[in-house]
Amino acid sequence: MAQGFTISEHTLANGLRVVLSEDHLTPVAAVCLWYDVGSRHEVEGRTGLAHLFEHLMFQGSAQVSGNGHFELVQAAGGSLNGTTSFERTNYFETMPAHQLELALWLEADRMGSLLAALDQESLDNQRAVVKNERRQRYDNVPYGTAFERLTAMAFPDGHPYHHTPIGSMEDLDAATLGDAQDFFRTYYAPNNAVLAVVGDIHPEQTFAWVEKYFGSIPAHDGKRPPRDGATIVRPADAPMREHVVAEVPSRAVMQAYPLPLDGTRQADAADLALTILGSGESSRLYNRLVRHDRSAVTAGFGLLRLAGAPSLGWLDSKTSGEATVEAVEAAIDEELARFAAEGPTAAELERAQAQIEREWLDRLDTVGGRADELCRYAVLFGDPKLADTALARVLGVTAEEIQAVAQKYLTPDNRAVLTYEPSVTAQDSEGQIDEDEEVQA
Known part of the structure; x- marks a missing residue:
C-alpha cells in the first residue's frame, strides 16, 4: 500500500478469497472476515436476521461451545467483535502474533459447523439479546429511531435499504429456527466471504493455516437473490x-x-x-x-x-x-x-x-x-x-x-x-x- 504495506491475494478452491498484508512493526496480527450479507439481503417479514446472526455466530460451533469463542480469544490476550451493516457482516480478532492460528481455527470452525450447535435455545437467547439491544439503543433513548425513520423515507417501501440492520420487534419474534438455518446456508459460505490477515505474519505459513482450516468447507452451490438498490423508484405519495x-x-x-x-x-x-x-x-x-x-x-x-x-x-x-x-x-x-x-x-x-x-x-x-x-x-x-x-x-x-x-x-x-x-x-x-x-x- 501507499504506506509501504504489501498485499498478496489467494483464492481457495471453495471460493474463499484471502488477502494477506505483512507488517512486522508490532507483534500483533489482525484477522478480519467479511461476509457479503447485510440487511439489504433480508426479505420482507424477516428483517433483522443479518444482525441476529452476528450474535448467533458467537454462541458456539461444533468444537467450541457456548461463549467459548470469546473466552479463548481473550485468554490468549486478544480482542474481538462483530458488526452488521446494510451491506456486510464482519467478524474480527486482533491477536498476539503467536496466537494467529487460534483465531483462524475459530473463524473456520464457526463458518463450517455453526449449524451443529445452532438450536432453538441459542436462537431464543440471542433473539432476546437483540430485542434488548433495540430497546436500549433505539426505542428508549432520545432521537433513537431517527436514523431508522429517515432511512425509511429516503428509501421507499420495498427498496432493499428501506429498513435498518436492527430489524423490527415483530420480525425478530417471527424468525424461526428454520429461517436462521436457511440464512446461514445461503450466506455463510466461503465463496461469499473475504478473509484478510494483517500484521506480524509470515504469509506462506498464514496461507497454509488458512488452507488447512478453511479449505475443506464446502462452497454454497446455489444462487443468492440480487438485492441491488442503486435505483430509487419513489411513489408519488411517498412521505419525505x-x-x-x-x-x-x-x-x-x-x-x-x-x-x-x-x-x-x-x-x-x-x-x-x-x-x-x-x-x-x-x-x-x-x-x-x-x-x-x-x-x-x-x-x-x-x-x-x-x-x-x-x-x-x-x-x-x-x-x-x-x-x-x-x-x-x-x-x-x-x-x-x-x-x-x-x-x-x-x-x-x-x-x-x-x-x-x-x-x-x-x-x-x-x-x-x-x-x-x-x-x-x-x-x-x-x-x-x-x-x-x-x-x-x-x-x-x-x-x-x-x-x-x-x-x-x-x-x-x-x-x-x-x-x-x-x-x-x-x-x-x-x-x-x-x-x-x-x-x-
Missing part, C-alpha cells in the same frame, strides 16, 4: 417529511440526502462537501447555527457511504433555547444554497482534505483498521488493492467537482426531513435522560 413529538431534550432538525454511490469520484466529492459543511467546529453549519445565530447547540453533516444504493448525507442539528425548527431549517437551506452557488474556498478544501487524510491514515495505522479496509474493497468493489489509491483519489478532487455535487444533490427536493418537538414530559425532565452505552455482540 415527518414531525415527531416525543420525550427528547430539545427540538431537532435532521435530514437525509441521497448522494452518489460509494466507489465513485462523485462520492469522494460529496464526502469533502459534507466535511466542509458539517464536520467539526470550523464547519459552515456550525459557524452559522451555533456561533452566529445561536439557534443550535449542535450541527453536523456526515456521509454514510453505500455501494449498492445511493449514499446518505446525514444532517443533524439540535436547537438552542426557544429557536424553532423552521428557523433552523431556513438557515440550513441558506447555507447549502450559498455553498452550491460559491463552492468551497481554497482554504476550506485544503482543510477538508487534510482532515480526511488524517482520519484515513489513523485507520490504516492499526492492523485491524487496515484488515477491515482490505475486506471492504474486496467485497464491495472486487479489488482490495483499491485501498492503496483511495486517499489519492480524495486528494485529487477539485473545488469545481465539489460544487457540482452540491448543486445537484444538496437541494430541498432531494432530501428526507425529520423534525422533533419535545413533549411536555420531556421539557419537565430535561437533562435527566441519559443515553445508554452501546451493546456489543
